[in-house]
Amino acid sequence: MDVTNITALIGAVSGIVSLMGILYLAGFKWGKLETQVNLMWKINVEDALREQRKLGFVSAQSPWQPTEKFWELYKDKMEKATLDKFRVIALTSKSKTPDEIVKQIVKALGWMKINERSMQMDITIKQFLANAVAVINSLAEKDINGR
Secondary structure, three states, X not given: OOHHHHXXXXXXXXXXXXXXXXXXXXXXXXXXXXHHHHHHHHHHHHHHHHHXXXXXXXEOOOOOEEOHHHHHHHHHHOOXXXXXXXXXXXXXXXXXXXXXXXXXXXXXXXXXXXXXXXXXXXXXXXHHHHHHHHHHHHHHHHHHHOO
């Protein structure tokens, strides 16, 4: 082996090591960003639930449940199709956290429907999602207890 081949080999190895380092760093940064987004999402959902509890629409039982005040105000405003989708989520969401349930609501309804439903109920999207979590928990509990 002459000096040119050795130099080329050293250059190739250092290039591969450098590329691996860049890929590792990018993966590490992406993982930290995803963790931060998930944390902000979870905090936002929990904040919405606490806010609805203060307004008297959900109770902080284990899990969150809608109150009589909620049903009196919104029962007639809840569409059957929306409640049917909530029932499906309730059947598949046993023992999941509120933020996971919200993700399922967003998948099932989509942002446009969520916005439309919250406008029909004259509440914010955040309030709609918090109340939806409570309704889904209530439906899941009814399914478990057979009520």
